[in-house]
Amino acid sequence: MPDKLINAKNLKKSFDQFIAVDKINLQVDRGEVVGFLGPNGAGKSTTMKMLTGFLEPDDGEIFINGIDLKSNPLKAKEYIGYLPEGAPSYSDMIVSDFLSFIGKMRGLSDKSLSNRLEEMADQINLKEMWDRPVETLSKGFKRRVGIAQALIHDPDILILDEPTDGLDPNQKHEMRNLIKKISKNKAIVISTHILEEVEAVCSRAIIIADGKLLANDTPQNLENKFLNKHTLSIKISDKINNVVSREIKSSLKYEEVKIQKYDASTYIILISDNKKVPNINTVLKQINKHKLNVIEANFQKVNLEKIFRSITTGKN
Amino acid sequence: MNNYLNKTYIILDRELRGYFRTPLASIFLLVFLALSSGMTFFLGRFFERDQADLTAFFSWHPWLFLVLMPAIGMRLWAEERRSGTIELLITLPVTNTQLVVGKFLASWFFTLIALILTMPIWITVNFLGDPDNNVILISYIGSWFMAGAFLALTSCLSVLTKNQVIAFIISSISGFILIMAGFNLVLSAVRSWSPNWITETISSMSFLSHFTRIQMGVFDLSTLVFFISMMILCLWINVQLVQLKKAD
Numbered sequence: 001m002p003d004k005l006i007n008a009k010n011l012k013k014s015f016d017q018f019i020a021v022d023k024i025n026l027q028v029d030r031g032e033v034v035g036f037l038g039p040n041g042a043g044k045s046t047t048m049k050m051l052t053g054f055l056e057p058d059d060g061e062i063f064i065n066g067i068d069l070k071s072n073p074l075k076a077k078e079y080i081g082y083l084p085e086g087a088p089s090y091s092d093m094i095v096s097d098f099l100s101f102i103g104k105m106r107g108l109s110d111k112s113l114s115n116r117l118e119e120m121a122d123q124i125n126l127k128e129m130w131d132r133p134v135e136t137l138s139k140g141f142k143r144r145v146g147i148a149q150a151l152i153h154d155p156d157i158l159i160l161d162e163p164t165d166g167l168d169p170n171q172k173h174e175m176r177n178l179i180k181k182i183s184k185n186k187a188i189v190i191s192t193h194i195l196e197e198v199e200a201v202c203s204r205a206i207i208i209a210d211g212k213l214l215a216n217d218t219p220q221n222l223e224n225k226f227l228n229k230h231t232l233s234i235k236i237s238d239k240i241n242n243v244v245s246r247e248i249k250s251s252l253k254y255e256e257v258k259i260q261k262y263d264a265s266t267y268i269i270l271i272s273d274n275k276k277v278p279n280i281n282t283v284l285k286q287i288n289k290h291k292l293n294v295i296e297a298n299f300q301k302v303n304l305e306k307i308f309r310s311i312t313t314g315k316n
Numbered sequence: 317m318n319n320y321l322n323k324t325y326i327i328l329d330r331e332l333r334g335y336f337r338t339p340l341a342s343i344f345l346l347v348f349l350a351l352s353s354g355m356t357f358f359l360g361r362f363f364e365r366d367q368a369d370l371t372a373f374f375s376w377h378p379w380l381f382l383v384l385m386p387a388i389g390m391r392l393w394a395e396e397r398r399s400g401t402i403e404l405l406i407t408l409p410v411t412n413t414q415l416v417v418g419k420f421l422a423s424w425f426f427t428l429i430a431l432i433l434t435m436p437i438w439i440t441v442n443f444l445g446d447p448d449n450n451v452i453l454i455s456y457i458g459s460w461f462m463a464g465a466f467l468a469l470t471s472c473l474s475v476l477t478k479n480q481v482i483a484f485i486i487s488s489i490s491g492f493i494l495i496m497a498g499f500n501l502v503l504s505a506v507r508s509w510s511p512n513w514i515t516e517t518i519s520s521m522s523f524l525s526h527f528t529r530i531q532m533g534v535f536d537l538s539t540l541v542f543f544i545s546m547m548i549l550c551l552w553i554n555v556q557l558v559q560l561k562k563a564d
Contacts, residue, residue, distance in 0.1 A: 055563055074410070084403040089401065090330075093337065105408045
């Protein structure tokens with residue numbers, strides 16, 4: 001069986017007394033997009049720096065496409081494209097020169113370099129900025145240049161440290177589409193603290209905090225695993241007095257029924273149950289008996305954000 | 317081996333072009349030419365000496381390099397660390413030695429360009445008299461190697477900081493110490509309390525005494541070996557410091 005593209009075992013890294021990464025295991029296969037989630041200072045960037053060979057782990061080992069990164073770093077690094085945090089680049093160089101420089105350093109021949117440069121200009125929409133110095137580009141374009149340099153040698157592995165940080169919503173959307181587009185035959189690791197990003201592009205989410213790996217599963221499984229309590233929320237545009245409130249609570253046979261004032265003329269009924277999903281038809285029938293005007297009814301979906309908070313802070 | 321040299325060359329090429337991408341190169345070359353000719357003609361009294369040689373030109377080089385070499389070399393690593401591009405470089409399939417050597421060679425070739433541009437002074441002295449061109453050639457070679465030693469020192473020290481100005485200052489101070497080591501003032505102060513071998517070691521470390529010998533036209537192999545060893549030592553330390561300081 002061929003090795004996983006990334007196979008990191010028991011990674012440990014400390015800076016003086018501070019343990020940045022503590023026994024992290026990570027395997028990523030071709031076709032996977034792994035989202036690295038964690039609060040600031042959790043050890044995401046340190047882990048990525050170790051995977052790319054920038055930092056040496058104190059303990060543990062990393063195999064890149066089966067090659068030991070420690071004993072054969074030059075060979076292993078050939079398989080990796082890396083966008084460091086903040087997408088650093090040589091700001092005085094023009095875009096095409098900068099990408100050529102990285103391409104040459106990656107060992108591309110003149111012919112394949114010129115092909116790849118053309119592909120990058122198209123794929124990453126850099127044509128209009130091609131002859132401009134990097135320092136004159138907007139943040140969004142600088143980030144694209146960063147992605148282009150990571151992709152220039154068409155690597156099997158792509159490691160992107162906060163690729164959408166600081167981009168506007170349109171640029172974020174574009175970046176996510178791009179990641180999805182190129183993800184088919186690569187192993188991609190992206191770090192982020194934007195949870196919707198993980199839901200949007202990742203096939204697997206890894207949550208780390210204080211250097212420890214706390215969860216490693218598909219976003220969907222994490223949702224199911226960590227909080228399966230479904231809550232039905234119904235918004236009413238009528239006043240609910242105490243009598244009606246009591247009647248509704250007693251008529252609905254669920255673990256928890258809460259009635260809260262939302263604003264001057266609106267109330268919210270929250271129905272939750274750990275064992276069974278509240279049936280929306282039954283609930284609405286009961287409410288209709290009181291001639292209340294329902295303006296909205298939906299399930300409060302448990303999102304990754306709640307899971308993230310509950311895992312990383314230990315609070316629900 | 318070919319691939320190894322090729323990557324070093326790509327780095328050299330990028331760095332050398334980097335000098336010319338900004339006005340830095342032109343400013344530096346102008347300042348270098350203005351100062352070297354100014355010192356030759358005014359401080360060195362080129363005409364009053366009435367001798368067909370370039371002693372007045374070369375004798376100022378250690379002092380000129382003391383300021384100008386740190387100006388060329390200060391950005392080599394400080395800027396990489398400040399902008400974060402060091403992370404890009406180190407994650408490329410190259411060794412730290414290739415990076416250090418490529419960057420150093422770029423700055424060293426840049427000073428070669430600066431020295432070649434001083435040729436009009438050499439033409440002038442040939443026009444006015446009949447100088448010993450061998451001595452001049454040896455002095456040029458010695459000057460370039462001394463510049464290399466200053467640059468290697470600067471490159472090595474520029475890893476220690478993310479601030480180019482600080483890199484400039486610590487390199488100039490270190491260079492000053494290495495020049496002063498040859499001065500009688502320093503040597504006599506040391507001689508009064510230390511054994512002879514210490515005085516001689518300090519004196520042998522001096523850029524000035526080595527360069528003075530070369531400047532007199534003595535093609536002293538030990539002097540070239542001294543400057544080359546200085547370069548190798550500084551660049552070796554440079555490689556270790558890159559490894560040590562890259563993630564700070």
